[in-house]
Amino acid sequence: MQKTQKTQPVVKIIPHYLIILLIAAAGMAVYYRSIIKGIFFFDDEGLILNNYLIKNFSYIKDIFRTQLYHGSGVYSNFYRPMQSLSLMLDYHLWGLKPFGYHMANVFIHILNAICVYFLVYLLSKKQYVSIFTGMIFCVHTVLSWPVNYVASRSDLLIALFFLTSFILYVLYKEGYFKGYGFFLYAGSLLAFILAILSKEVACILPFVILLYLFCFSKKEKDAKRYRPSLAWVFFIITAVYAYLRFTVLNFTQGKLLETTTGMLPMHIRLLTTSKVMMIYLRLLVAPVGLHMEWDINPATSFLQDEVFLSVVALLVIAGFMYYLFRASRLKFFAIAWFFITILPYSNIFPLNYFMGEGWLYVPSIGFFTLAGLYLCELKNRSRFWSIAVISAIGSLIIFYGILTIKRADVWADPIRLYTEVLKYSPTNTKARINMGVLLTKSGSYDEAEKRYKEAAKFLPNDAGLHSNLANVYIKKADGYANKKMYGLALKEFEKAVELNPKDYVAYNNIGILYKQQGQIKKAMEKYAKALEINPAYPLTYNNIGNIYLESGQYEAAIRFYKKAIALDPNKAVFYDNLGKTYKSKGMIKEAEEAFKKASELNTAK
Numbered sequence: 001m002q003k004t005q006k007t008q009p010v011v012k013i014i015p016h017y018l019i020i021l022l023i024a025a026a027g028m029a030v031y032y033r034s035i036i037k038g039i040f041f042f043d044d045e046g047l048i049l050n051n052y053l054i055k056n057f058s059y060i061k062d063i064f065r066t067q068l069y070h071g072s073g074v075y076s077n078f079y080r081p082m083q084s085l086s087l088m089l090d091y092h093l094w095g096l097k098p099f100g101y102h103m104a105n106v107f108i109h110i111l112n113a114i115c116v117y118f119l120v121y122l123l124s125k126k127q128y129v130s131i132f133t134g135m136i137f138c139v140h141t142v143l144s145w146p147v148n149y150v151a152s153r154s155d156l157l158i159a160l161f162f163l164t165s166f167i168l169y170v171l172y173k174e175g176y177f178k179g180y181g182f183f184l185y186a187g188s189l190l191a192f193i194l195a196i197l198s199k200e201v202a203c204i205l206p207f208v209i210l211l212y213l214f215c216f217s218k219k220e221k222d223a224k225r226y227r228p229s230l231a232w233v234f235f236i237i238t239a240v241y242a243y244l245r246f247t248v249l250n251f252t253q254g255k256l257l258e259t260t261t262g263m264l265p266m267h268i269r270l271l272t273t274s275k276v277m278m279i280y281l282r283l284l285v286a287p288v289g290l291h292m293e294w295d296i297n298p299a300t301s302f303l304q305d306e307v308f309l310s311v312v313a314l315l316v317i318a319g320f321m322y323y324l325f326r327a328s329r330l331k332f333f334a335i336a337w338f339f340i341t342i343l344p345y346s347n348i349f350p351l352n353y354f355m356g357e358g359w360l361y362v363p364s365i366g367f368f369t370l371a372g373l374y375l376c377e378l379k380n381r382s383r384f385w386s387i388a389v390i391s392a393i394g395s396l397i398i399f400y401g402i403l404t405i406k407r408a409d410v411w412a413d414p415i416r417l418y419t420e421v422l423k424y425s426p427t428n429t430k431a432r433i434n435m436g437v438l439l440t441k442s443g444s445y446d447e448a449e450k451r452y453k454e455a456a457k458f459l460p461n462d463a464g465l466h467s468n469l470a471n472v473y474i475k476k477a478d479g480y481a482n483k484k485m486y487g488l489a490l491k492e493f494e495k496a497v498e499l500n501p502k503d504y505v506a507y508n509n510i511g512i513l514y515k516q517q518g519q520i521k522k523a524m525e526k527y528a529k530a531l532e533i534n535p536a537y538p539l540t541y542n543n544i545g546n547i548y549l550e551s552g553q554y555e556a557a558i559r560f561y562k563k564a565i566a567l568d569p570n571k572a573v574f575y576d577n578l579g580k581t582y583k584s585k586g587m588i589k590e591a592e593e594a595f596k597k598a599s600e601l602n603t604a605k
């Protein structure tokens with residue numbers, strides 16, 4: 001028979017503002033190197049550098065109507081408008097300076113740690129537990145991936161709105177701020193909507209609310225204080241969102257998206273996930289051996305040693321959860337939070353990967369809370385245990401903090417990052433592709449070509465990979481004046497559009513190759529095809545303007561350059577080309593204004 005738990009009074013020992021300052025100071029201390037050394041790489045190119053949608057506020061509507069990578073011509077089925085809006089704000093504040101984007105990531109992470117502190121404080125009524133949880137969440141190394149990687153902004157945003165929504169719901173449900181119940185509930189719903197617009201997995205929040213109601217339901221005698229749950233509204237919002245994603249916001253273009261894990265039957269995916277769960281738990285305790293891309297070998301059988309032991313371990317945890325359910329609803333809530341919030345990443349529905357460090361961002365809160373509860377109980381045993389526990393917690397924070405500072409150095413050096421990935425996952429193709437991109441930028445074209453060809457053995461039908469290889473051939477052609485390389489580049493771009501007929505960037509690049517070879521008619525045909533697919537791609541308008549400029553059709557050139565500028569007003573080369581056209585036409589004053597604008601933009605960079 002379960003004993004009725006008495007509601008514990010909230011005990012505040014330290015003023016909240018001091019805890020907020022402490023968490024903020026800890027966050028800045030462990031991530032300051034991420035701000036000053038952080039750079040753009042990999043997905044940052046598609047989301048920021050080459051994304052015209054974030055460079056003009058007039059595209060806000062398009063952000064809500066298109067998939068995440070639409071602005072850079074990369075195909076995906078991700079719908080995360082809040083991520084794009086946050087990057088749009090960054091762009092208008094910092095331009096293309098990486099430090100501003102990294103500072104925003106660190107700021108959001110600190111806000112999340114503060115939310116964690118208040119959430120645990122509300123639920124546990126124990127400030128020591130909430131301080132521990134908030135601080136460990138702030139400095140823990142396994143959570144550094146989303147903070148150090150700008151393209152992973154969605155993991156930070158979903159946590160911010162997810163936690164805000166849940167905190168507001170708890171405040172609403174438990175009767176805080178009398179007279180403001182409607183506003184608390186409405187705010188919770190709004191934050192939930194923003195969470196699902198940040199990342200799809202936020203749809204798990206209604207189930208977390210059910211868990212909260214189940215664990216912390218109050219007796220009838222307290223019913224006057226506690227407001228109706230109204231949890232069903234969250235499920236309606238989830239259903240509406242799911243309907244929209246499968247209809248008007250479905251960007252699969254009628255074809256089934258291939259995923260790395262989708263080729264495997266469900267029971268194999270779940271057996272593999274059991275292994276992954278053990279790795280997650282190990283990383284939450286000892287975050288060493290971290291790397292960006294985790295290649296997890298799929299399970300082959302339940303009787304496989306590591307699979308069998310993992311399943312047994314999960315069964316033991318299930319038994320422990322039953323014990324906690326009988327003994328402490330708060331501890332049960334903490335461990336159940338971990339497993340419920342990590343459920344969307346369990347590959348019940350196939351994902352691109354079996355594992356990602358960033359996927360622990362929200363689930364880790366439950367793990368840290370459970371650890372904090374046990375440490376707090378141990379601390380209260382005696383003065384000796386109190387000193388021992390506080391010393392251990394301080395040591396943990398310092399240990400994780402030092403590791404997190406070191407991770408920032410790794411993330412600031414992509415070659416080192418991808419070398420680290422290949423050390424732990426020698427067959428990883430994504431790391432090879434990423435290294436190829438960086439080697440191309442650094443001028444190591446032969447080495448880049450080698451990396452791309454290695455990756456192509458595993459991914460022969462990857463359109464982006466063929467475009468990357470084509471770019472290497474173009475660079476080699478420019479360097480060695482080798483027409484054969486242009487032919488190889490053209491072949492690779494044509495393979496890319498064959499694999500992805502909607503790749504307007506590849507069509508634009510084919511047009512550039514034809515133009516360089518003097519085949520103007522073919523070039524214009526490819527440019528027209530690119531604009532047919534995406535009529536808002538500024539580089540194509542600029543390229544067409546170049547053709548008109550060189551042929552002396554100045555009015556047409558001016559028209560196309562102005563269109564490019566209207567689409568992306570922060571590109572210096574567009575103004576420079578417009579200035580050349582004005583100068584050729586004898587419009588000296590207009591030319592000087594255009595050159596001046598180009599110079600200002602170049603200086604700003």
